[in-house]
Amino acid sequence: MPMLELQDVHAYYGNIHALKGISLTVEEGEIVTLIGANGAGKTTTLRTISGLLKPRQGKVYLEGEDLDQYKAHEIVYKGVAMVPEGRGIFAKLTVAENLDMGAYSRRDKKGIAEDLERVFELFPRLKERRNQVAGTLSGGEQQMLATARALMARPRLLLMDEPSMGLAPVLVEDVFDRIMEINHEGTTILLVEQNAHMALQVAHRGYVLQTGEIVLGDTADGLRQNPMVQKAYLGME
Amino acid sequence: MRHTLGQRLERFNYLDVVLWLFRIGIIVVIVWGTVATILDNPYSMRNWIDLLLTGLTQGSLYALIALGYTLVYGVLLMINFAHGEFFMSGVFTATVFVAIPLNEAGLWNRHPIPCLLLVTVVAMAVSMAIAVLTERVAYRPLRRAPRLIPLITAIGASFFWQYFFRGLYGSGITAFPTVQALAGKWTVAGLEIGKTDVVVMISSILLLIGLYIFVMQTKTGKAMRAVSEDKDVAALMGIDVDRVIVITFAVGAALAGAAGILYAMLYRQVNFFMGFYPGLKAFTAAVLGGIGSVPGAALGGLALGMFESIAPNLFLEGLGIPGANQLKDVVAFTMLVLILMFRPQGILGERLAEKKA
Ligand SMILES: Nc1ncnc2c1ncn2[C@@H]1O[C@H](COP(=O)(O)OP(=O)(O)OP(=O)(O)O)[C@@H](O)[C@H]1O
Ligand SMILES: [Mg+2]
Numbered sequence: 222m223p224m225l226e227l228q229d230v231h232a233y234y235g236n237i238h239a240l241k242g243i244s245l246t247v248e249e250g251e252i253v254t255l256i257g258a259n260g261a262g263k264t265t266t267l268r269t270i271s272g273l274l275k276p277r278q279g280k281v282y283l284e285g286e287d288l289d290q291y292k293a294h295e296i297v298y299k300g301v302a303m304v305p306e307g308r309g310i311f312a313k314l315t316v317a318e319n320l321d322m323g324a325y326s327r328r329d330k331k332g333i334a335e336d337l338e339r340v341f342e343l344f345p346r347l348k349e350r351r352n353q354v355a356g357t358l359s360g361g362e363q364q365m366l367a368t369a370r371a372l373m374a375r376p377r378l379l380l381m382d383e384p385s386m387g388l389a390p391v392l393v394e395d396v397f398d399r400i401m402e403i404n405h406e407g408t409t410i411l412l413v414e415q416n417a418h419m420a421l422q423v424a425h426r427g428y429v430l431q432t433g434e435i436v437l438g439d440t441a442d443g444l445r446q447n448p449m450v451q452k453a454y455l456g457m458e
Numbered sequence: 459m460r461h462t463l464g465q466r467l468e469r470f471n472y473l474d475v476v477l478w479l480f481r482i483g484i485i486v487v488i489v490w491g492t493v494a495t496i497l498d499n500p501y502s503m504r505n506w507i508d509l510l511l512t513g514l515t516q517g518s519l520y521a522l523i524a525l526g527y528t529l530v531y532g533v534l535l536m537i538n539f540a541h542g543e544f545f546m547s548g549v550f551t552a553t554v555f556v557a558i559p560l561n562e563a564g565l566w567n568r569h570p571i572p573c574l575l576l577v578t579v580v581a582m583a584v585s586m587a588i589a590v591l592t593e594r595v596a597y598r599p600l601r602r603a604p605r606l607i608p609l610i611t612a613i614g615a616s617f618f619w620q621y622f623f624r625g626l627y628g629s630g631i632t633a634f635p636t637v638q639a640l641a642g643k644w645t646v647a648g649l650e651i652g653k654t655d656v657v658v659m660i661s662s663i664l665l666l667i668g669l670y671i672f673v674m675q676t677k678t679g680k681a682m683r684a685v686s687e688d689k690d691v692a693a694l695m696g697i698d699v700d701r702v703i704v705i706t707f708a709v710g711a712a713l714a715g716a717a718g719i720l721y722a723m724l725y726r727q728v729n730f731f732m733g734f735y736p737g738l739k740a741f742t743a744a745v746l747g748g749i750g751s752v753p754g755a756a757l758g759g760l761a762l763g764m765f766e767s768i769a770p771n772l773f774l775e776g777l778g779i780p781g782a783n784q785l786k787d788v789v790a791f792t793m794l795v796l797i798l799m800f801r802p803q804g805i806l807g808e809r810l811a812e813k814k815a
Contacts, residue, residue, distance in 0.1 A: 293690075293693040294698045322684050323695060370695075
């Protein structure tokens with residue numbers, strides 16, 4: 222049974238038909254990437270999985286369970302965490318408080334303390350700045366915080382929306398290294414990226430989204446060799 | 459940033475000039491009145507200190523009520539104009555069903571502390587219940603409506619509860635039984651101060667500190683702050699946003715309920731309309747402190763209480779305005795208008811983005 226499965230999902234904003242029948246699967250332990258141009262519907266797909274948006278038609282299954290009956294905050298308790306687009310950190314809360322909120326769904330104090338150590342190992346910068354108000358962090362640090370905060374939920378499935386956006390090239394490498402590390406430790410990842418080049422390097426498989434429809438789905442290698450992907454998303458002629 | 463003369467002229471705005479003249483006018487009036495009063499010197503130092511203490515007592519009540527406005531505004535960006543009725547409903551009910559029967563049974567002055575605690579708990583519980591009900595029935599369905607609509611609904615809810623309780627307990631003034639133990643005055647460092655005033659101030663301060671700790675330290679308090687920043691992202695943390703909103707209303711109303719009892723101890727009467735002015739004043743205090751800010755509400759409440767207590771005697775009288783000390787409300791609401799005109803973000807509110815820059 223796949224970790225995550227979308228079957229013919231249609232989602233709307235008012236009358237705007239943003240997702241026109243998305244079907245995809247993510248197996249346990251995988252990194253799957255979703256690439257596509259601006260406005261293709263990548264964020265909308267993640268919002269539909271996390272329950273912020275309910276599909277008007279079609280189903281989202283998490284380990285075979287239909288998520289339709291659950292509200293967004295309940296889906297977190299099922300083991301799904303998200304790094305939202307544009308980071309979405311709580312700017313007025315401190316770094317430590319943001320991380321507390323990441324662990325909001327948990328009761329196991331000991332496990333939370335362990336995970337706090339672990340995210341501080343992954344992102345030592347955050348440890349130095351734990352009492353700083355998050356809004357005053359640099360863009361890159363905010364991105365680290367958004368990722369660290371999602372990890373504090375100890376998710377089984379991590380949804381990441383453009384974690385490399387707005388980062389300097391050195392930092393981008395760093396972020397993708399972290400993503401691989403998180404995955405090696407056993408977290409399944411659905412990664413939305415515009416940086417198709419990097420995304421296809423870390424992912425096992427990928428899907429290409431165009432104006433609300435999946436036009437291609439293949440292994441990462443397969444996509445890298447695909448002339449259409451090379452032309453449209455990897456900037457090769 | 460530097461601008462050429464041409465750019466400056468382009469931005470020249472007559473409204474700004476009028477507003478500046480208006481500001482200068484107000485300052486001149488205040489200074490003029492104050493100087494006149496001081497030269498005339500009709501009051502002793504003792505009088506001023508008495509006014510200040512009255513203002514502080516009143517202000518600490520405004521602060522307690524103002525927190526309800528500010529907390530709800532923080533999470534929903536909504537002015538809950540029914541908050542004054544949350545204040546009234548608790549103390550009115552507790553007076554009718556608890557305080558008066560206890561007094562008639564002769565227990566009120568025999569065991570004042572347990573009795574006062576009991577009425578306070580009942581008042582807080584009733585205020586909370588009314589608040590939670592109002593949120594559930596009147597506000598929640600409008601969560602996604604344009605902001606004007608919940609505002610109008612809140613005004614409707616305010617009238618509804620006023621007339622609901624008028625129908626329930628009558629339109630007359632009901633006496634809140636006097637607490638004999640707190641009837642007199644204490645002399646502290648040569649100053650006489652009413653025992654009730656002291657109790658009101660200390661209780662308010664303890665409640666304010668308690669609330670601050672709740673908002674800053676507890677998991678639910680942090681969740682409240684998270685919800686006030688971004689509801690979608692809060693939900694992605696596993697926070698039940700609706701539940702946090704209900705808790706916010708309940709906490710604000712609990713403070714209003716406690717404030718109601720303190721108010722009744724001070725003025726010894728309750729009626730269905732008693733929430734209106736304190737509600738509006740507390741709203742003014744919340745705006746003064748910077749709506750959405752918890753320390754702002756506390757500061758705004760104290761500042762408003764002292765200002766409206768002292769201002770009439772300090773400068774209205776100097777201007778030769780008759781019956782100046784009955785103009786407290788005029789002073790307070792003039793202040794509201796002035797803040798909204800000149801510093802809508804209040805004392806501690808965040809600076810709004812400079813639109814013209
Ligand atoms: N809140 C909204 N209201 C109306 N339309 C929306 C809303 N959010 C997104 N859309 C529309 O839905 C479509 C998909 O948007 P989405 O945000 O999913 O794109 P995306 O692939 O994430 O793009 P980007 O790479 O720019 O983040 C777009 O046409 C967008 O205009
Ligand atoms: Mg997007």
